[in-house]
Amino acid sequence: MKICDLIECSYDFEVVGISDDSRDIKEGYVFVATKGFNVDHFDYINDAINNGAIFVVCDREVNINVPYVVVEKINDYYVELCSKFYDVHPDEFNLIGITGTDGKTTTSTIIYQLMNGMACIGTNGVIINDEYFDTHNTTPCVSELYNSLSLIKNSNCKDIVMEVSSESLLHKRLKTFKYDVICFTNITEDHLNVHKTIEKYRECKLSLFDYLKEDGFAVINGDDENCKVIDRSNVYRIGFETDNDFVISDVKETSKFVKFLLVEKDKKYIIKSPLLGKYNIYNVAMAFVVCLLKGINSDELIKNIARLKPINGRREYLEFGQDYDIILDYAHTYNGIKCILESVSNYKKIITVTGAAGGREKEKRSKIGKLVLEKSDVSIFTMDDPRYESVDEIIDQMVGDTDKEYLRIVDRKKAIAKAFEIADKDSVVLILGKGRDNYMAIEDRKEKYSDYETIKEYFIEK
Secondary structure, three states: OEHHHHOOOOOOOEOOEEEOOHHHOOOOEEEEOOEOOOOEHHHHHHHHHHOOEEEEEEOOOOOOOOOEEEOOOHHHHHHHHHHHHOOOOHHHOEEEEEEOOOOHHHHHHHHHHHOOOEEEEEOOEEEEOOEEEOOOOOOOOHHHHHHHHHHHHHOOOOEEEEEOOHHHHHOOOOOOOOEEEEEEOOOOOOOHHHHOOHHHHHHHHHHHHHHEEEEEEEEEEOOOOOOOOOOOOOEEEEEOOOOOOEEEEEEEEOOOOEEEEEEEOOEEEEEEEOOOOHHHHHHHHHHHHHHHHOOOOHHHHHHHHOOOOOEOOEOEEEOOOOOOEEEEEOOOOHHHHHHHHHHOOOOOEEEEEEOOOOOOOOHHHHHHHHHHHHHOOEEEEOOOOOEOOOHHHHHHHHHOOOOOOOEEOOOHHHHHHHHHHOOOOOEEEEEEOOOOOOEEEEOOEEEEOOHHHHHHHHHHHO
C-alpha cells in the first residue's frame, strides 16, 4: 500500500508492514510509537528507523530523518491504521471469545474442532483449515491480530474462536471487537505482578462483557468462586453443583477416556471424551454447551467429542516407544499444576519437571514449589523463561527451606533427560510450563527452544 493511501500525507512510497514494536520493524515498515503501561514506544523511534522504518507515527514532535506525522490518541489511531492496512474489520466475523486463567487453549481448540469451517486464534497460534501460523501472544498484538484476521478473511472463513488474555483486555487491544459468545473457564490467581490484586484481575477478566453483543450470550464455570459474582442475563452456567444450568455428574474415567452425564432441565446428554482429567470435563462441557446453543445438533456433537484430537501442549501424551508415560503440558499457574498433578495420582511414581518464569509474580513461586514437592515422587526444578532473573534464585524461591529431596538442574534439556533416565514402567513424567512454546525467553531475547523437540531428540539419540 502507498503511504498516502494509508496516512493523509504527500508521500507516495510503498509501505510493506506496520508495527509498534521496534524489534519487529523491517525495511519499508511504518513505526507507530504507541504508549503502553510500562513502556513508551516513542523512546524506541531511532531503533525502529535503524531497523528499516521509513515513516513514523507519534503523538509529539520529534527530530528524525524520516517523514513522520503527529496524531492524538495514538493507540486508537494505531488500531485504525492496522484495520486499513490489512483491509479487515472484526465486524466481518462471528466471534467467540474465551477467557480464564486456565483452560482457554483447550476449550477454544475443542470448539474449533467441533464447528466446521472455523478459525482459531490463541496460544498455539492461528489455525485455519488445520494449518498453523505462529503468533507471539495468547491474544496477538494489534498489528499481528489484524494480520491474522486478514489471513482468515482471505481463507473465506467467517467464524473465529479466540483466546482473550487479561493483558489484551487491560491494554484495550480488542476495542473494536464485538463477540457473539463469551466464555469464562475460571478465574484464579495469576498475573498479579500486573493486576496487583485478585479483585483487579477478576475485574479485568469480567470486562470482556463490555465486548459482548446485545443479543450475545455467555457460558461460564458456575462452580468457580470468582465466576459466581457474575449476575447478568443471557448467562449459562456449567458445573458439578446442582444449581447450574448444565449439571455434570456420573463421571467414569479410564486410562483412555472419560465419560460423564450433562443434564439441562429435562434433557440428558451422555458425553464420552478422550481428554482426561476433571479439568478437561469442564473444558469439554463448556465447548459442548457453546456449540449446542449455536445450533449444532447434540448427537453430532457427542459423536465428534468422542473422536477429539489431542491438543498440542495440553495434557499431550507423547509416544516414542518408551515404557512409561510422558505428558507435555503448558500448566504454569498454581491451579493448572494442581489439576494435572491430581489427575495423575494413580501412577506409582510421578516425576515432575518444572520451573517458574522470570519477570512475573514472585509470590506464587513458593506456593507452586511446595505443591510440586508434595504431589511428586521426584521433583526436578529447572529453567522456564528466566528473562533477566537468575534461574538459581527462582528455584531458591520455589523450594524455600524444604527438607524434601529434589533435583536442581538449570539446563532444561538436561533436566528432561534426567527425568527420563530415572523413569520406569510405572512412572509418569510431567514436563510442565512450556507446552508447545518454540522459544526460551532469556533477557529480552526469545531464543529458539522447544520441549517437544528436546524430547524427540532425546529418543532419536537414544
